[in-house]
Amino acid sequence: MKVIRKDGSIVERKFEEVEGKEAFWHTSAHVLAQAIKRLYPTTKCGIGPSIEHGFYYDFDFDFNFTEEHLQKVEDMMKSIIEESLVLQQFILTRDEATHYLKERKEPYKLELLKELPCKVEISFFEQGEFADLCSGPHLRNVSYIKAIKLTQIAGAYWRGKEDNKMLTRIYGISFPRRCDLENYLNQLEEARLRDHRKLGKELELFTFVEEGPGFPFFLPKGMVVKNLLLDYWRKLHEREEHGNAAVSS
Numbered sequence: 001m002k003v004i005r006k007d008g009s010i011v012e013r014k015f016e017e018v019e020g021k022e023a024f025w026h027t028s029a030h031v032l033a034q035a036i037k038r039l040y041p042t043t044k045c046g047i048g049p050s051i052e053h054g055f056y057y058d059f060d061f062d063f064n065f066t067e068e069h070l071q072k073v074e075d076m077m078k079s080i081i082e083e084s085l086v087l088q089q090f091i092l093t094r095d096e097a098t099h100y101l102k103e104r105k106e107p108y109k110l111e112l113l114k115e116l117p118c119k120v121e122i123s124f125f126e127q128g129e130f131a132d133l134c135s136g137p138h139l140r141n142v143s144y145i146k147a148i149k150l151t152q153i154a155g156a157y158w159r160g161k162e163d164n165k166m167l168t169r170i171y172g173i174s175f176p177r178r179c180d181l182e183n184y185l186n187q188l189e190e191a192r193l194r195d196h197r198k199l200g201k202e203l204e205l206f207t208f209v210e211e212g213p214g215f216p217f218f219l220p221k222g223m224v225v226k227n228l229l230l231d232y233w234r235k236l237h238e239r240e241e242h243g244n245a246a247v248s249s
């Protein structure tokens, strides 16, 4: 895969390499934003980084965007990928960049632009009709993305500050091979089946209630297990302290 770096140079990277994966997932976020702008042109864009597993992009929608909209967005992303758009960097002066973002009615990007250090050149990357204030690195072409899945949406305050507006964060994952996506989704399903929150309830060991999210509430069977473990733990302490009593059970 060819990756364009911040300085405009192009290097060859594999998806398995850190720089390759970051560029891959970050470029997927660009494709997501492009799909959103095609489908809902009045939407305002926040930020769209790569993360540990995949990518996200934050949007300010002027309607109630729900999980039901995801399939339509995913389909649009796939058709963008089929267009094999090339990513190209262009540099603007600060004034030009301000004008450019004002014209495109992107208030969040304008806020980011204002915070960039005075002397830096303002870097944008474009693919087809879509451009983003961004320095990269990116894939050279969106067609490297062969499999894509939007996984969930969540609320996220702009820049993580409670006083700011709550934006809609769309998460996704993408791969250079279809089988990689299938494996990833299978792993997620396996993890879901082994989720302690699910198993705790099924085995009647502990449960979670709305009043205390994140805190397990032990059920009678769970208390038996917990007390057995505590007894064993105490015996271990006694053994280490006195150096003689044998530990049974």
Ligand SMILES: [Zn+2]
Residues within 6 Å of the ligand: 026, 030, 125, 132, 133, 134, 135, 136, 137, 138
């Ligand atoms: Zn970018």
